[in-house]
Amino acid sequence: MSVLVSGTIALDSIHTSSEIHNELLGGSASYAALAAGLNTPVQLCAIVGSDFPAEHRELLTSHGIDLENVETVEGGKTFRWTGRYHDDMNHRETLSVSIDVLEQFNPRLNAAAAAVKIVLLANMSPDNQLDVLKQLSGKPFIIADSMDLWINIARDRLLDLMKEVDLFVINEDESKLFVDTSNLINAGRKLQAMGPKYVVVKKGEHGALLFGPDQLFMTCAYPLTAVADPTGAGDTFAGGMAGHLASLGKAEFTFADLSAAVVYGSVLASFTCQEFGVKRLATLTSEQAAARLAEFQACTTIG
Amino acid sequence: MSVLVSGTIALDSIHTSSEIHNELLGGSASYAALAAGLNTPVQLCAIVGSDFPAEHRELLTSHGIDLENVETVEGGKTFRWTGRYHDDMNHRETLSVSIDVLEQFNPRLNAAAAAVKIVLLANMSPDNQLDVLKQLSGKPFIIADSMDLWINIARDRLLDLMKEVDLFVINEDESKLFVDTSNLINAGRKLQAMGPKYVVVKKGEHGALLFGPDQLFMTCAYPLTAVADPTGAGDTFAGGMAGHLASLGKAEFTFADLSAAVVYGSVLASFTCQEFGVKRLATLTSEQAAARLAEFQACTTIG
Numbered sequence A, B: 001m002s003v004l005v006s007g008t009i010a011l012d013s014i015h016t017s018s019e020i021h022n023e024l025l026g027g028s029a030s031y032a033a034l035a036a037g038l039n040t041p042v043q044l045c046a047i048v049g050s051d052f053p054a055e056h057r058e059l060l061t062s063h064g065i066d067l068e069n070v071e072t073v074e075g076g077k078t079f080r081w082t083g084r085y086h087d088d089m090n091h092r093e094t095l096s097v098s099i100d101v102l103e104q105f106n107p108r109l110n111a112a113a114a115a116v117k118i119v120l121l122a123n124m125s126p127d128n129q130l131d132v133l134k135q136l137s138g139k140p141f142i143i144a145d146s147m148d149l150w151i152n153i154a155r156d157r158l159l160d161l162m163k164e165v166d167l168f169v170i171n172e173d174e175s176k177l178f179v180d181t182s183n184l185i186n187a188g189r190k191l192q193a194m195g196p197k198y199v200v201v202k203k204g205e206h207g208a209l210l211f212g213p214d215q216l217f218m219t220c221a222y223p224l225t226a227v228a229d230p231t232g233a234g235d236t237f238a239g240g241m242a243g244h245l246a247s248l249g250k251a252e253f254t255f256a257d258l259s260a261a262v263v264y265g266s267v268l269a270s271f272t273c274q275e276f277g278v279k280r281l282a283t284l285t286s287e288q289a290a291a292r293l294a295e296f297q298a299c300t301t302i303g
Helices: A028-036 A054-062 A100-104 A126-134 A148-153 A155-162 A172-179 A184-193 A233-248 A255-272 A279-283 A286-299 B028-036 B054-062 B100-104 B126-134 B148-153 B155-162 B172-179 B184-193 B233-248 B255-272 B279-283 B286-299
Strands: A003-006 A010-015 A020-026 A042-049 A065-073 A079-085 A092-098 A118-121 A141-145 A167-171 A198-202 A208-211 A216-219 B003-006 B010-015 B020-026 B042-049 B065-073 B080-085 B092-098 B118-121 B141-145 B167-171 B198-202 B208-211 B216-219
Touching: A003 A028, A003 A126, A003 A233, A020 A028, A020 A054, A028 A042, A028 A054, A028 A233, A028 A255, A028 A279, A042 A100, A054 A065, A079 A100, A118 A126, A118 A233, A126 A155, A141 A233, A148 A155, A148 A172, A167 A172, A167 A233, A172 A184, A172 A198, A184 A198, A184 A208, A198 A233, A208 A255, A216 A255, A216 B286, A233 A255, A255 A279, A255 A286, A286 B216, B003 B028, B003 B126, B003 B233, B020 B028, B020 B054, B028 B042, B028 B054, B028 B233, B028 B255, B028 B279, B042 B100, B054 B065, B118 B126, B118 B233, B126 B155, B141 B233, B148 B155, B148 B172, B167 B172, B167 B233, B172 B184, B172 B198, B184 B198, B184 B208, B198 B233, B208 B255, B216 B255, B233 B255, B255 B279, B255 B286
Parallel strands: A003 A042, A003 A118, A010 A079, A042 A065, A118 A141, A141 A167, A167 A198, B003 B042, B003 B118, B010 B080, B042 B065, B118 B141, B141 B167, B167 B198
Antiparallel strands: A010 A020, A079 A092, A198 A208, A208 A216, B010 B020, B080 B092, B198 B208, B208 B216
């Protein structure tokens, strides 16, 4: 069962207290597609400029990611982001952003992409996310991620989107911002009331919460002793969830399926944090992911 | 199997953004003894002044807590603490402290208290904790808790203590302070290297980590939708662990026993947060604790 991932493709420059890496493959869709691609074929819908390096394109296609729905703007420049992490890696600041081709992004799906059974709307503008939804020809399971920027400047469109998605994924601070509460359980329930049957609140190193209609599932995160670069961990998480669900080959998912997908997504995200950009994700095998999942389960089970 | 709890008894005045409560029963030993007392007889070793209210004494004895080793200083004043929580309940400031009788605390155990199989050295000065250890007549399982104050002003004595304890319990920020690292896994391993076979790092609303010789166990915390007063949650956690272990009636504990104790302690701590001071803990029944434990396990198990 293939997954459609739509979101941003970026060239990221990342500063930490010890290293600087420039023009890495980044963007929500790159991380999410590579993560989902570990378990399932992926169709990617995004936009890049003609400056997008061939090596990045090859990296994606070598992971079985179909780029037929990635638009390349001749003479256009790919979206670029530069950010700096503080010592504890839990906070970052944006040093510069060049939107460039993203401003003219008008997602277009071919018939195969429009007919998938699982759609991941990775973080991008709610307008773009809604544009993708309009083109779907079936009734897929729809996952959407978002961020503080859209909560602040495109709240109404985000609310429109919330009515259409099955699973909404957001991080802890952004969930509190979105529904104006300091309590995570209340935040999750308020987000569900906006439309999504399921809500996942990502807590980074502290794990994640999954809210179902009458259920709650909680998980810790895989314990890392060092974090090189947390960029894309949340996108990897969402992509990992989508790929896990696709690998089940089901038409409908139970709360247990979603719970297992949350654990799997969280485990994949831990790999992303271990090297800069998509570097670790690009070399990750499904056997390595399965081994870490088993290790994680042993750490969270009594006896 | 009875538990010896030694620590502070205090009269706490607690300010939150919505309420102020004065001269509540508090102190590390009060919370820890009430928590342990839910599952096992408790011997309490502490010090109070002659101003210590009879109603607080009765509350403790009515929970089966033996006060034979609690010294009452005639004309002395009980330790008092006043603190204020900020809006998010995750940070507090101390408004005033009156040490009073604590300064002359010289723990004395009778034969019954000295012969227990499980000892919980709740948060107090490492000198007092070491004084208790010297008087033990058997080879009990020893649990010790501490705080930033002692890390900062009595580090050497705390290091002496670490060599004697089986299980060291500390919160997340204090663990990082103690061993000067920003990574929790590294912090736990460094604390173990100081002596304790087991280390628990308490993460408040994010759960806890248990480090064994070659093992790691992680748990989330029970999800609360409202926190009235988090004072004593950490002491409740440690007391709950001690009481759970005592209820097993074993001479030695496995890593699985310790893991189950961590989950139980975390669940008990959630009750403490729901009302001011020891109010909720004082009315808690073992059936209510068991019901919440089952609910928690359902939220952390897939399927």
